[in-house]
Amino acid sequence: MDGVHVQEENTGLNKISTLSPHNLDSIEAERKRIIAQLAFLDTLLLKIKKEEEERTSLEVADHVSSHPKTTRSQMLSRHGSLTLTNGWDSKPDTNNISSDLFEGYCGRQATVMKSNIDIRCSELREFESTTCASMYDLLIRSNEKMQIERHPQMQPVVDRTEVSRGIEANISKGISGLEKLSIRELHEVYRTTFGLRTSAKDKQWLIRRISLCVGSSCRVISTENEIGETPPSSPTGQVYDEMPCHQLDNRSTDAMIPRLQSLDSKFIGRLQSSTEAIEPYFACSTPNSMPEDHWIIEQLTTGAEIQDCGEHGKRKRKPTRRYIEEVTGWSDSRELVCKDDSMKDEIENFVNNSKMHCIQCKCVGNSKTKLMTGHERQHNSSKETRKILDTAIYSSAARSHNEGEMNAHPFQSTTLNDRNAFLVERTRFPKKHHRPWSVREVLKLLEGVHHCGVGKWADIKRYSFPDSVFRSSTDLKDKWRNLVRASNAHLRIARQGERHPKTSVSPVPGAILTKVRELLSKQFFPENMVSGKNNSGRILTRHRS
DNA sequence: TTTAGGG
DNA sequence: CCCTAAA
Secondary structure, three states: OOOOOOOOOOOHHHHHHOOOHHHHHHHHHHHHHHHHHHHHHHHHHHHHHHHHHHHHHHHHHHHOOOOOOOOHHHHHHHHHHHHOOOOOOOOHHHOOOOHHHHHOOHHHHHHHHHHHHHHHHHHHHHHHHHHHHHHHHHHHHHHHHHOOOOOOOOHHHOOOOOOOOOOOOOHHHHHHHHHHOOHHHHHHHHHHHHOOOOOOOOHHHHHHHHHHOOOOOOOOOOHHHHOOOOOOEOOOOOEOOOOHHHHHOOOOOOOHHHHHHOOOHHHHHHHHHHHHHOHHHHHHHOOOOOOHHHHHHHHHHHOOEOOOEOHHHOEOOOOOHHHHHHHHOOOOEEEEEEOOHHHHHHHHHHHHHOOOEEEEEEOOOOOOEEEOOHHHHHHOOHHHHHHHHHOOEEEHHHHHHHHHHOOOOOOOOOOOOOOOOEEEEEEOOOOOOOOOOEHHHHHHHHHHHHHHOOOOHHHHHHHHOOOOOOOOHHHHHHHHHHHHHHHHHHHHHHHHOOOOOOOOOOOOOHHHHHHHHHHHOHHHOHHHEEEEOOOOOOEEEEOOO
């Protein structure tokens, strides 16, 4: 509460009303932050209750853990609730992929889950007793003493009846509470706070973002968003839709799910049986004491990435500049001003040669304004980008008008009212956020390759990732290349009996690598495919050999 | 427009 | 993931 001196006596309320606007601002900011954290705490408390229920029900289930009637959806929902994952807990039943694989391990899963729940419950209780109480208390005081209206959209989240714990308030205590959380739990906090999922692995970054409760840079859209996820909601059912960036990708992509279900059983069967064939390798490459198949399920249910996992399946990658760029927005920009049409060539030269993208421009010829924002960039294919790059000119009159605010509103539209002066501004797009591939996605990719053939990336994109903003055909190609590399490395390891020191341990499930090799065999290449007719248009089927 | 391959 | 030559 720096800069704000709230008196603890009962005169505090009067003092507040005399504070300067600046102080009120900081109070307001503080208040918002606390409310956001409260939202998380609400969720957490709910989860604790839920998990205790799960636990008691699992005690029964444990005795009949191998009972065939334990359905996969039950297991999924239990699993989802206990791990605080960014996974599919909201829609477990629509994901029928690898269901065979799943059924076999329900028993073991139940045992593991039970112990996990025990651990999780005690962690949460501890968190609740320390951090929660202090933050609730702080909220009471900030609300009651300052008498500032709550943010309307947040209101349903803050249940005053829940706010009943009276412990000395201390913000820093709250932050240190965040420090204690795992990355996964921080993801949950992030999701609750901003209404967005994130895959960021930088703990400090997450803590900073959450504690500041700043929504200025909310381009963190997790891969999982595309998997038909319902909008994140608070425990009270209130949907967090105040973030403008929600508009980026909130249309339902449920259409994709049926495609996954169409993954033919033969394929799944092979995936399953091939698992055992290369067990020795995975005995050392999968997390300790976790059978590979179990591990796959873990990945499937948590939506975790399969690449760059080190020991114990945790990612070791250190934060990159991308996270920083995400916070700071555009990485850099250049501009060029000219006085008349004669410099048009120079402008175009500038536009075409600087290795940046234009984000705002005015076409002089037809005076058509085209405005591109960071969000549009996610949607736009490179073709549109390039079109814009060709004529990136807009009025400098508008610029001089907005001179001071240029940085504050870099995307503001301008009008062409001075035809004799032009400004060209090129700004590099921020890099895409790193989005690790989930096993689910890899399976979709494999299905696509199986269906369309190796190298038909555009087709595969249309077939397997039709609505995914984040996986372009080039991304698919890149991922496939990595899978092939992993597959080759895997073969070498198997042959030599021990892995090359330089070769990183690939945590990619062996079943997937086996499938990659199968697809690599020439029968899955386009030249060996023959086109067939189908309602859905261009469908390639395999030659029979 | 799409693919392949280097960075 | 980005960038680009080449098809």
